[in-house]
Amino acid sequence: MFFALAALLLPLLSFILLSVSGKRLPGKGDWLATGLTGLSFVAALLVFMGVFQSDAPHTSLLFKLEWFRIGNTTIEAGITLDNLSVLMLGLVTFISLLVHIYSMAYMKGDPRYHRYWPYLSLFVFSMLGLVLSGNLLITYMCWELVGVASYLMIGFWFERPKAALASQKSFIINRLGDIGFLVALMSLFSLAGTFDIQALNQQIGDALRQAAAALPLSDTADAAGAISGTADVRIYIAAAGLTLAAFAKSAQFPLHTWLPDAMEGPTSVSSLIHAATMVAAGVFLLARMFPLFPGELLDVIAVAGTFTAFLAATVALVQFDIKKVLAYSTISQLGFMMLGIGTGHYEAAIFHLVTHAFFKCLLFLGAGAVIHHIHEVKHHHNLEIGEQDMRIMGGLRREMPLTFWVYTLAAAALAGLPFFSGFLSKEMILLGSFGWALEKGGFWLLIPLSAVATSLLTAWYIGRQWSLVFMGKSRTPALAHVKEGNLKMKIPMAVLGVFTLFIWFSLNPFSTSDIALAGAFSANNTAALLQGVPGIITWGLLLLALVGLPAVLYTAFRGFSMKAQFREKESGLENFLSRGWYLDPVYNAIFVRPVLWLGNSMQAIDKKLVDGFLHLLERLVRSLSKVAAWLDKVIVDGLVNAIGGRARSLGDFFRGFQTGRVQQYMALAVFGLMILYLIKIVLDK
C-alpha cells in the first residue's frame, strides 16, 4: 500500500522539484528525475510482487479516502491494485526508467535540457495516476494530464513550426476523444451514481449481461424495443464515449493522424509515448472498463481496429522517415490490440500491450541512437542530409553493432517471428479473433484474415526498414565513421533487447495457451476460449509464422539492402500510401476548413452585424454629442465669451489711454478736471 503510493507520488515530487528549481540543480536535475523514477520503479516492483497472481481473475486491493461530497453523493479518491493496474504500474515505471537513463545521453546539450525532465516526470506521474486510480473521475483527470504532458513534449522543440503544429494537432484530436470520455462519465454517473470503477463494472456489467441473456441477439426487432429503455441507451452512450476516448488516445482510425506528426518530439519521448504511456492509455482504459461494453460496440471496435492495423501497415510500407515507419507501426499494432479487445480477448490485448511496449520502446531507442549519431556526423561535416531519412543510411551494422543486434531482436519481435515475445501475443490475438469470427460466421471471417494479411505487411515494412538502415553499403560516405553511443544509451537498449525474447512470458515458444500474463485478467480461461479454434487454423498460423514471415523478411531484405538508388518520382499508389491515404487533406477539407470557414463567417457576422449595430449606435451617440457640443460651444460658451469679450474691449478701450507718456497723462488730468468743472457749472445753473 505504502509502496503503491510511493510509486505514484515520486514522479510527482520529481516534477514539482524540477519545475521549481530544475535550472539551478547540478546537471540540470537529470539525476534527480532518473533517481526518483528508479525509486518509483523499485516500489512498483515490490507492489507487483505482492499483488500479481497468475491464476486469479481479479485480485483487488482498495484504498479509499473521502475526497469530496455533493449532497448525498460522496466521491472517493482511491488506488486500485489489481492484476491489471500493478502490471501497468510495473511496465510504465520500468520503461520510464530506461527512457530516463537513455535521455540523459540523448538530450545532452539541448538548450532546454532542464525543462525536459519535469515534463518527463509529469508524463510518468499522470500515466501512473491513470493506471492506479480507482475512480473514473481521477482517471479522467490523469487522462487529461497525459494529454497535456504529451502536448508539452511533442512541442518540446517549439521553435520548429512543424513541432508546434504537431503538438497542437495531437492535443486537439485528443480533446475530441476527451469529449467522449466526459460524455461517458456523465452518463455513467447518471446510471449508477458513482465513479467507482469496480462498482461501475459490477453494476452495469451485470445489467448488461442480464439484458443480453434475456434477449436472443438474432431477434433484432425485440432487442431494439427492449434496449430503448433509458438505462440501456445510456450504457451504449457511455461505452461509445469511452471508445471514442480510447481511439483518440490510442491513435485509431479515424483519429490516428496525430501520431505520425508527433514524431516531431524528441525520439526518447516518442519511445515513451509509443511504449508505455499515452497510446497504451486508450487500450488500458478499454480493458479497465471492459465489462461495460455491449457486444455490438465490441464488434465496431474489432472492425475499426483491424482496419486501422491494415491502413497503418500499408502506410508504413513506403515511408522513408525512420521514425514515421515506427509511428505507423505503432498505430498498426494498437489496431491489433483493439482487435483483441473487440473480439473479447482483452487479456490478449494487454499481453500484446506489454510485449509491444518492450520491443517498440527498443525500436525507438535504436532509431534514436541512429538519429543521434547521424545528427552529430551531420553537424561535424556540415552535410545537407535529413538525419531521419532512411535513404541516406545503410550499412550501419558495422558502425553500431549493439544497436544493430538489439534492433534485429526488436524487429523480429515486431514481425512476430517465433521465439520472440511478439509472436506469442500476436498469435493470441489472431487465434482469439478466429474463434470469435467462427462463432459469428459469414463475412466476419474477413476480420481475422485481414489481420493475418496485416501481420505479413508488418514483416515486410520492418524488414524493409531493417535492411535500409543496417544492411548493404552506406549510401552516405560520411556515415561510415558513425560511433555508437555511450553506456547511458547502450544499457537501456540492451536491457530491452533481453525482454524481446519469449522466455519471460511463456515456457513454450509456440503455444499461447499457458501464458501467465494473459491468464491473470480474464475470468474466462484463455485456453478454454481458444478451444473454439480448429487445429488447422492454429497450425496454419504457426506455419505462417515459421515459414511465411521469414520468407517475407528475406524478400524485403533482398529487395532493399542491395538497392543503392531511389527513384525520384513515386508511383501513384506509393504516393497514396506515403501520404497516409490522403487522410490529412481529407480531414482538412471535411473538418478543418469548414471550421475555419465557420469561424471566418462568425467573424464576418461579428464584424458586419454586431459591430455594425455598435457602429450605428456609436454614430448616433456621436451626432447627439455633436449637437450637445454645438449647444455648449455656441450658447453657453457664447454667453460667457460675450460677457468676457465686452469686458475685454472695455479694458482695451481704457488701456488705450495709457500710453506711458507723462505729459499726456497730465493733459488728460487737466482736461478731465476742466470737464468736471464744466459739468459742475452746468449743473449749478
Added chain:
Amino acid sequence: MIPLSHFLIVGALLFSIGLYTVLSRKNAVLVLIGIEFMLNAAILNLVAFGMYDRMDNEGQVFAIFAIVLAAATVAVALAIIINVYSQYKTIDPDKIKDMKY
C-alpha cells in the same frame, strides 16, 4: 492798492504758461521749470489771499512752506531726471514710455 483780481489774473496767466510748458516741452528740465511756474502761480495766489489775513499772515507762511517744498521737490525731480537720463540716455518725456501698464 492793487485789486485782488489783478493778482489772480497774473497768477492764472502764470499757471497757464506753466501748464503749457509742462505739457509741451521736450526737455524734462523745462518741464520742471513749467512746474515751478505753476507752483509760483499758486504761491502768488496764496500771498494775494494772504493780504486779507492781517492777524496771522497765514498766506505768507503757506507760501514759505510751499517754496521750501517746491525746492525739495525740484531736488528730488532733478535726481529722478538724472537717473532717467542714465537709464535712457534722453530726457525727452515723449520717449520715455515705460510708465505704461
